[in-house]
Structure formats: structure tokens, C-alpha cells
Amino acid sequence: MNDSTALSTITTNPLTPPEPDLNALPARLTKRLWVTPAEFLLTIQALVIAEWAIRVSHFFLRRLPEPSRRGPKRVYGDSSVLLMALIQVAWQMGYETIVDYFRSHPEAALAAGFVDGRVISIGQYWERRLALGLWPFWFFFIGMVWQLVRMKIVHGVDVILDSTTQHAWFHDDPDAGWSFPKPWKGPVWGYKVHTLLCRWSELPIMFLVTPANWHDCPLAIPLLSLAVAFFAFPIAVVRADAAYFSYALLGYIHTSLHAGFVIDYNLRKRGKKSIATLFFIRQWRFHMKFRSVIERHFAWAKCYFGLEAARWKGLVAAYQHTALVYSVMLGIALTAHRFQRPDLAGSRMKVLAINTPA
Secondary structure, eight states: OOHHEEEEHHHHHSSSSOOOOOOOOOOOOOOOBOHHHHHHHHTTTHHHHHHHHHHHHHHHHHHOOOOOOOOOOOOHHHHHHHHHHHHHHHTTOOHHHHHHHHHHHHHHHHHTTOOOTOOOOOOHHHHHHHOOOOOHHHHHHHHHHHHHHHHOOOOOOOEEEEEEEEEOOOOOOOOOOOOOOOOTTTOOOEEEEEEEETTTTEEEEEEEEEEEEEEEGGGGHHHHHHHHHHHOOOOOOOEEEEOOHHHHHHHHIISSSSSEEEEEETTGGGGGGOOOOOHHHHHHHHHGGHHHHHHHHHHHHHHHHSSSSSOOOHHHHHHHHHHHHHHHHHHHHHHHTTTOOOOGOOOHHHBOOOOOOO
């Protein structure tokens, strides 16, 4: 195979993430950027990433073609439905509000892929969003991480593992579970978001969602493996709390990743006793303090990005919402860097327009 054939094979591979234009935009020296939904979608190249996510999800999930039916055919692409959900989560709108907004703002509808000024109805939008499943949303998150990796914003050298709980909105949710009670917090009925965070950018690079009664440690190796498989991160240090202290994980980090680990040693397990000197304890506390970055990340995601503010039921809906919230966080960081304002990479209130024009 010659070089041109190999290049064409790589280019036509449906699993290859797209490489849209991510050059720097004219700097905005104002106190706030306040981009509109249309500007947000265009700046992060959302339509290109969404179309790729749809193609990849179809590649993995082979299914029969839709049966022929009477009446008008579908005119709204799956990528447009995905981007409408992205804007809905970014601006924390209701289902009626987001449909009305796209109908009254043709530039936003065009940026999301709606053509000829036609926007999907409220009932059809909800049904189409549920029918997409979790894979298009998860791969859209993967595509957003890829853009930040190519811009050298996310490095994946120093990573942090941790999880947080999500409250289930419905008491009869079949996929939810009770979390184990903690001294400072009682049990939570809902889900658990297992996250792998880049320490330097303070952005999520991989996540998985499980019922709240799942333990953290068994999800650590899959999170690290997926991050290395998708992005080839040169992981050098893995940080985590005592919940991740297991010899299987330590062996995987040392032998497979060839990396170091800073994982808190749980003295409460099996009657372990500390024989460390005061100097060692001070050094250990110094290295463990950097793990607080992921605690701030969860606080920001819940307070400002609506990680829990969703009226959904089921594990698939939990995956969709978490992927959208994390994609919004990545999109805000990407927007801030493209407008040459990296100081606003973590601020939703200073990047997104608060009051969009009616």
C-alpha cells in the first residue's frame, strides 16, 4: 500500500475524529464574552462533531433501515436534535423554551443544521432525543475532548479519579440505586458519575455512569483504559482517594500505564497501622492536596452547569444528560481559548450570554 492509499484509508475511516478549523478568533478584551447559541455552535464546530458522533454510533450499532411509512418523511437530522439538546443544557432551558427559541432565531437553527427555517416540534424533539440512545451523546463528548487535545489544552499527563452522585428525579426509576451513606451525607437515590479529570486543564476527559450503589474502584481501570485507547494520553500520575486503593488498580497503573500513583492509603481497612514519620505524612499531604481539583469540578458542574437539574428517568437519560453537561464545559473552555481568553475557560456566566435576545 502506497502513501496516497494509506492517507485515503485514514481519511475515509468513519472512526477517525474530524479536524475542523480551530484557529484563534479575534480577541475580545471585554470583561465578558457572552456568546449567543449560534456563535457557540459555530465556534466549537458543533455540527461537524455531531455528524461524526452520529456516524460512529451507527457504525457500532448496526440496525435495519427504517420501514417505509405514509406521510411526510423525516426532515430533521439526528445531529440537529443532538445540538438542540446541547443548547438546552447549556442555557438550561425547558423543552418548550428551546423549541420556541430555535423557531424565533433562524441563525441558531441554521447553525444546528435545521434547513429551510423548519424546526422540529416539541413532541417529536423529545421522542427523537430518547430514540438516539446514549452513544451519539457519548461520542459527541469524545469529539469535544479531541478538539481540546488538538489545541493542546488537555494533556492527560496528570489525571484524577473520583465520582459524584446524581439524585434520581423519579422514585420508581428502575435503573437507580441507593448510595452507601457517608458520615457527612446520608444515602442518595440515583446514579453515580465516575469521572477522569485532567488536572492541569481541570476538564473531564472520560466518564461512566452507573447506579449509585456501585463502588468506585471497579470503574477506575475502564476509565483509564478508555482514555488511553481513544486519546493515547501519556499518563504519568494518577491521583485518587482511598476508595480506589486496591492492588489490582495499583498493578495496572504500574505495569500497564508505566505511571506513578498518588492514592490515599486507607488505614481503616483490615486494621492497618501507620508507621510513617512526620516528614512522610507532610510530603503525602502535599501531594494529595492537588486532588481537590476534582472536588471543585463537581461543585461547578452541579452549581453552574446543571449536572443534577434534569427531569429524566433511566440510565440512558442519565448518560445523555451527563455527556451534554460535560460537553458544555468543554465547549466553554474551547470558546474561551479560541477568543484568546483562557482566563474564562471555566466560567459559564462570563462566556455564555445570560439573556439571549427574544
